[in-house]
Amino acid sequence: MTLATPLSPAAHSAAFERFPVASLMNVTQRPPAVFTHGRGCWLWDSEGRAYLDLVQGWAVNTLGHAPPAIATALAEQAGRLVQAGPGFYNDRAVELAQRLTALSGLDRCFFTNSGAEANEGAIKLARKFGQVHRGGAFEIITFEHAFHGRTLATMSASGKPGFDTLFAPQVAGFPKARLNDIDSVRALVGANTVAVMLETIQGEAGIIEASATFMQALRALCDTHGLLLMLDEVQTGIARTGELWGFEASGVRPDVMTLGKGLGGGVPIGAVLARDAVCCFAHGDQGGTYNGNALVCAAASAVLDAVSAPGFLANVRSRSAQLRNGLDAIAKRIGSTPVRGRGLLLALELPRVDQALRVADTLRERAGGPGSQPGLLVNPVRPQCLRFVPALNITADEVELALSLLDSSIAR
Ligand SMILES: *Cc1c(COP(=O)(O)O)cnc(C)c1O
Numbered sequence: 001m002t003l004a005t006p007l008s009p010a011a012h013s014a015a016f017e018r019f020p021v022a023s024l025m026n027v028t029q030r031p032p033a034v035f036t037h038g039r040g041c042w043l044w045d046s047e048g049r050a051y052l053d054l055v056q057g058w059a060v061n062t063l064g065h066a067p068p069a070i071a072t073a074l075a076e077q078a079g080r081l082v083q084a085g086p087g088f089y090n091d092r093a094v095e096l097a098q099r100l101t102a103l104s105g106l107d108r109c110f111f112t113n114s115g116a117e118a119n120e121g122a123i124k125l126a127r128k129f130g131q132v133h134r135g136g137a138f139e140i141i142t143f144e145h146a147f148h149g150r151t152l153a154t155m156s157a158s159g160k161p162g163f164d165t166l167f168a169p170q171v172a173g174f175p176k177a178r179l180n181d182i183d184s185v186r187a188l189v190g191a192n193t194v195a196v197m198l199e200t201i202q203g204e205a206g207i208i209e210a211s212a213t214f215m216q217a218l219r220a221l222c223d224t225h226g227l228l229l230m231l232d233e234v235q236t237g238i239a240r241t242g243e244l245w246g247f248e249a250s251g252v253r254p255d256v257m258t259l260g261k262g263l264g265g266g267v268p269i270g271a272v273l274a275r276d277a278v279c280c281f282a283h284g285d286q287g288g289t290y291n292g293n294a295l296v297c298a299a300a301s302a303v304l305d306a307v308s309a310p311g312f313l314a315n316v317r318s319r320s321a322q323l324r325n326g327l328d329a330i331a332k333r334i335g336s337t338p339v340r341g342r343g344l345l346l347a348l349e350l351p352r353v354d355q356a357l358r359v360a361d362t363l364r365e366r367a368g369g370p371g372s373q374p375g376l377l378v379n380p381v382r383p384q385c386l387r388f389v390p391a392l393n394i395t396a397d398e399v400e401l402a403l404s405l406l407d408s409s410i411a412r
Contacts, residue, residue: 014046014047015032015033015034015045015046015047016032016034018034018046019034019046021034031361031364033045033046033047033049033364034046037065037066038053038064038065038066039064039065039066040064040065040066040067040391040393041053041054041056041064041065041390041391041394041395041398042065042374043065043377045367047369048369048370049367049368049369049370049374049375050367050370050374050375051364051367051374051375051376051377052374052375052376052377052398052401052402052405053065053377053390053391054376054377054378054379054388054389054390054402055377055378055379055389056389056390056391057266058261058379058389059203059235059240059261059262059345059389060261060262060264060265060266061265061266061391062238062239062240062262062265062266062303062306062307062391062392063265063303063306063391063392063393064391064393064394065266065391067265067302067306067393069302069303069305069306070265070266070267070299070302070303072302073298073299073301073302074267074295074298074299076298077092077294077295077298077299078295080294081294081295082293082294082295083290083293083294083295084293084294085289086287086288086289086290086291086292090292090293090294090297091294092294092295092297092298092301093111093292093293093294093297095297095301096109096111096292096297096300096301096304097109097111097292099301099304100259100271100273100304101273103244103304103308104244104245104257104273105253106254106256106257106273106274106275107274107275107276107279108273108274108276108279109271109272109273109274110125110271110272110274110281110286110291110292111269111270111271111291111292111296111297112260112269112270112271112272112288112291113268113269113270113288113290113291113296114149114260114268114270115149115232115234115235115258115259115260115261115270116148116149116150116151116154116260116270117149117151117270117288118234118258118259118260118270118271118272119148119149119151119153119154119157119197119232119234119258120149120151120153120154121258121272121286122197122230122232122256122258122272122274123140123153123154123157123197124281124285124286125256125272125274125278125279125280125281125286126138126140126194126195126197126228126230126256127140127173127194128280128281128282128285129194129195129228129278129280130194130195132280133280134194134226135191136192137191137192137193137194138173138192138194139173139174139175139188139190139192139193139194140157140173140174140193140194140195140196140197140230141174141175141176141177141185141188141189141193141195141196141197142157142158142159142174142175142176142177142196142197142198143159143176143177143178143179143198143199143202144159144176144177144178144179145159145160145161145179145202145205145208146158146159146160146176146179146197146198146199146202146205146232147159147160147199147202147203147204147205148197148199148232149234152167152170152171153171155167155170155171156170156171156172156173156174157171157174157197159176160204160205173192175188177196179198179202179208179210179214180210180211180214181214182214182217182218182221185218185221186221189221189225189227193225193227194227194228195222195227195228195229195230195256196218196221196222196227196228196229196230197230197231197232198210198218198230198231198232199231199232199233199234199235199236199246200215200231200233200236200241200245200246200247200249200250201235201236201241201246201341201342201345203235203236203345203381203387204381205382206340206347206349206381206382206385206387207340207341207345207346207347207381207385207387208340209340209341209342210250211250212249212250212251212252215247215250215252216250216251216252218252219252219253222255228255228256228278229252229254229255229256230254230255230256230257230258231246231247231254231256231257231258232258233245233246233247233257233258233259234258234259234260234261234270235260235261235262235345236345237257237259237261237262237263238259238261238262238263238303238307239262239307239312239313239316239343239392240261240262240316240343240344240345240389240392241342241343241345242313242316242317242320242342242343242344243313243343244307244313245257246342249342255274255275255278256272256273256274256275256278257272257273257274258270258271258272258273259271259273262303262392263300263303264296264299264300264303265299265300265302265303265306267295267296267299267300268296269296269297269299269300306393307392312392312393315392315393316343316344316392317343318396319344319390319394319395319396319399320342320343320344320346322396322399322400323344323346323388323390323399323402323403324339324346326399326400326403326406326407327339327346327348327388327403327406329407330348330403330406330407330410331348331349334350334351334410335351336348336349336350336351337349344388344389344390344392344394345387345388345389346387346388346389347381347385347386347387347388348385348386348388349384349385350384350385350386350410352384353383353384354383354384355383355384356380356381356382356383356384356385356386357380357383359378359380359386359409359410360377360378360379360380360386362409363375363376363377363378363405363406363409364376364377366405366409374401374405376402376405376406376409378406388402390402
């Protein structure tokens, strides 16, 4: 392997000359590279630099970049039917809804274009359920540090610090409990409570698991008070945790479950799944122009084909064990706490605050031009915490390479 060639200022300006990024609204800190193509676990930028990608579009690329199965499904579907319209049935949406309900044990499905929209739909469904069945109850208990999306209601449901004042006033009706503290939930239950909503593993908070005992206690509490248990599986669903659904670890079944991210394998689609008894939308209550269009449903079906194939989940678990062992060895060496998470949703805590961004920058900046050392893309999900969400079909060699790049970088 050749020595690392850090990004030169000349390379930045060359990329930005061809791609004047100032024409994009500046809503987040982005590294000085413009990505142009990918394949599997690999991503390339406009200057020909290669990156081993453990971010994968923020945990959405279930099968990696540009997977042939999705490319074929999209191309075939694009030549047949893209969208018949939300006022008509299409074959691909019906097929996908059937598959998702059969796989989840829930009865009905409503498609959306994103995870936030799926949660927004679940929130509306719970409020409607409260109107129809619970005397107008509307409060949904959510959790500190939760992340449910960036619409006004899902930001209000989130417990991310700062979300409460950004774009104030918030949407009312989301009292916050503490994860893994059932008494904190019980204390919030009142006549207006209609549901409890949570992630089975808090992703954006830095991979914090809801324990199995907590999930079971929540299910019991919801049953006692007639509350809906709504699981946001936007990040944990579709095999990310090594099982098809995050809830399988606790055996607790939700009344409502939301999906996004991995469902489309990078193509934007989300879904709300619910038990039949919960599905109380009247005609006109809920909808959306692009919802359940045939194009994205075809992509999601291709993802389901892949994750349902024999050996797929077994690979997620083996690669998870391999990555976790390697990360745990690094954690031990740097005096950090054991790795958190399940499946290929893992987080490494770093010894010092504000190290995560620096480590992520260093790993990425190692990328040289064609033929030289690759960069490594990891997500500094919190100032002191790196998140690893590779493609679920990552190979053992790729995990090993990622670990060696990480190990040598964190050594310094
Ligand atoms: C990413 C995420 C969302 C939001 O999904 P978008 O597609 O970005 O709207 C909601 N909930 C969880 C748990 C997420 O990880």
